[in-house]
Amino acid sequence: MFAAIHLAEVVSTIFYTALGVGLMGVCWWLITKLAPFSVIREIEHDQNVALSVLIGAVFLSLSIIIAAVLHSS
Numbered sequence: 001m002f003a004a005i006h007l008a009e010v011v012s013t014i015f016y017t018a019l020g021v022g023l024m025g026v027c028w029w030l031i032t033k034l035a036p037f038s039v040i041r042e043i044e045h046d047q048n049v050a051l052s053v054l055i056g057a058v059f060l061s062l063s064i065i066i067a068a069v070l071h072s073s
Contacts, residue, residue, distance in 0.1 A: 016070045019067050019070065020067065020070060022065070023057065023062075024062065024063065024066070025061070027058075027062050028059075031055070031058070039051070039054050039055070043055070
């Protein structure tokens, strides 16, 4: 079972996972910096459900795009 796992596959999986998480972090930083209001305050304190759903949809779409790009390379 473990004989089929190669070191190069494990290293590339760890690298691409870190790259994807890093890109998602950069996207979150850009969203919070470019928004004309405090995104965190709107979601946490004002309980803005619409903004939460929108941010969730943005992250879902970004993760699909990042996964497709990383899978193609």
